[in-house]
Amino acid sequence: xxEAMIKRAKELLAEGIVNRVIGWKRGEFAYDxxxxxxxxxxxxxxDFVYDDLTxxxxxxxxxxxxxxxxxxxxxxxxxDTYSLNQxxxxxxxxxxxxxxxxxxxxxxxDAEKIKAKGISGILGIKxxxxxxxxxxIYGKESMPVSEAIMEKxxxxxxxxxxxxxxxxxxxxxxxxxGRFDMVAELEAMTAQERYDFWRSQLSKCIRxxxxxxxxxxCTCEKCVFDNDASGIANKAAxxxxxxxxxxxxxxxxxxxxCTDCGECSRVCPQNIPLHMLNRxxxxxxxxxxGTYQAGEKPDSVSPLTSYTLDDCEASIVHERxxx
Amino acid sequence: xxxxxxxxxPVIAAFCCNWxxxxxxxxxxxxxxxxxSNVKIIRVPCSCRVNPMFxxxxxxxxxxxxxxxxxxxxxxxxxxxxxxxRRRMTLLFSMLDYLGIERDRTRVEWVSAAEGAKFAATMNxxxxxxxxxxxxxxLEDLRCRKQ
Numbered sequence: 001x002x003e004a005m006i007k008r009a010k011e012l013l014a015e016g017i018v019n020r021v022i023g024w025k026r027g028e029f030a031y032d033x034x035x036x037x038x039x040x041x042x043x044x045x046x047d048f049v050y051d052d053l054t055x056x057x058x059x060x061x062x063x064x065x066x067x068x069x070x071x072x073x074x075x076x077x078x079x080d081t082y083s084l085n086q087x088x089x090x091x092x093x094x095x096x097x098x099x100x101x102x103x104x105x106x107x108x109x110d111a112e113k114i115k116a117k118g119i120s121g122i123l124g125i126k127x128x129x130x131x132x133x134x135x136x137i138y139g140k141e142s143m144p145v146s147e148a149i150m151e152k153x154x155x156x157x158x159x160x161x162x163x164x165x166x167x168x169x170x171x172x173x174x175x176x177x178g179r180f181d182m183v184a185e186l187e188a189m190t191a192q193e194r195y196d197f198w199r200s201q202l203s204k205c206i207r208x209x210x211x212x213x214x215x216x217x218c219t220c221e222k223c224v225f226d227n228d229a230s231g232i233a234n235k236a237a238x239x240x241x242x243x244x245x246x247x248x249x250x251x252x253x254x255x256x257x258c259t260d261c262g263e264c265s266r267v268c269p270q271n272i273p274l275h276m277l278n279r280x281x282x283x284x285x286x287x288x289x290g291t292y293q294a295g296e297k298p299d300s301v302s303p304l305t306s307y308t309l310d311d312c313e314a315s316i317v318h319e320r321x322x323x
Numbered sequence: 324x325x326x327x328x329x330x331x332x333p334v335i336a337a338f339c340c341n342w343x344x345x346x347x348x349x350x351x352x353x354x355x356x357x358x359x360s361n362v363k364i365i366r367v368p369c370s371c372r373v374n375p376m377f378x379x380x381x382x383x384x385x386x387x388x389x390x391x392x393x394x395x396x397x398x399x400x401x402x403x404x405x406x407x408x409r410r411r412m413t414l415l416f417s418m419l420d421y422l423g424i425e426r427d428r429t430r431v432e433w434v435s436a437a438e439g440a441k442f443a444a445t446m447n448x449x450x451x452x453x454x455x456x457x458x459x460x461x462l463e464d465l466r467c468r469k470q
Contacts, residue, residue, distance in 0.1 A: 183421075239464045240465075241383050242464075244422065248418060280418060280421050288413065304407075312413065314412045314416055314431035317426055
């Protein structure tokens, strides 16, 4: 796949259709590839990488990149295309300046999960679909793929691209992998249990703002949390209230626009299941205002910027509660 | 700190829309209807002016309950503001509930300028509900707690 992508990128560069490429660049280690811009075939040949570990969503970078001169080639995985569609819908990207190549996506591998098994010094990973063979500086190790799949890929929305200019490989199908099961489980708990669960999770927050910075829906130029007078602009939360406030508002500000790409949880250095907050909003929107998938269409209207005359009242929260 | 339930007086923040509920509160006053002094009214131009952050901020600064009052659906001075409020607040309250915060601490009520009696009754009822719940502990800021 990587070779085919490099080959196509080189062709498009040579034809002058695009003048740069956004993809992933190998980092210091096999598992820390980062998003990068490539301008020449040599750079592509040397640094471009696409494998089981290149999980980051490139759509957010296109906000700035699509405003620069010339067209940019972007390689987007199925769930990244939802983000791009949502950004197009909000006029945050100039879609004409982006040449999108849809690439297929197998479940991504989470290096943290491998490390959690006590495997360190990772040099490279081979995936035969069932088992992972991990090259380390201490020799070869192996573990089942199923135990190393990234959290966000465990509840995959499907392998269908919602926007692209061309495809490499086949377009896949939508699938339902029960992404609301965990939310439903939490909802079924008592208020005290839910409170305890979220306290134990949110109290881990170190306010690094990675979840906010990586989120492709979170694109305000001036963020409400960057206001010194807000009382919650501290680097470290001084009180449990600040943690709650930050996470409620962060999730609320993307409610109805969140495509559920799972980047927030992926980048969280404290492994807080942040997507569970976003998914709660998605689940509520689906149940109360009709099924809605943000980013599915480039011209859809967000449920929070529209209404119907016979919407349910807020008291429904009391009526359908468990306790 | 020992909390004596009998002595507990809840603080209620009531966001009232300028055109309906605020006038409704006025009417209940001129009609000599009583509602508890626990209720602190904050006048907003429209119920949809209420940002979710206002509600959290009220809890942070010592409110034990927050109620948002607006025009009845269809009667909004700005045509559609309260329809947006309805969706936003439903989702926000659901999220607060999800985080384990008592769902009776928040409420949305539609009160028109002619419903002075409804305003007083709503505030009496809401204050009693919150009084039973006790002080807000799950969404408080310890730095703001009054001893």
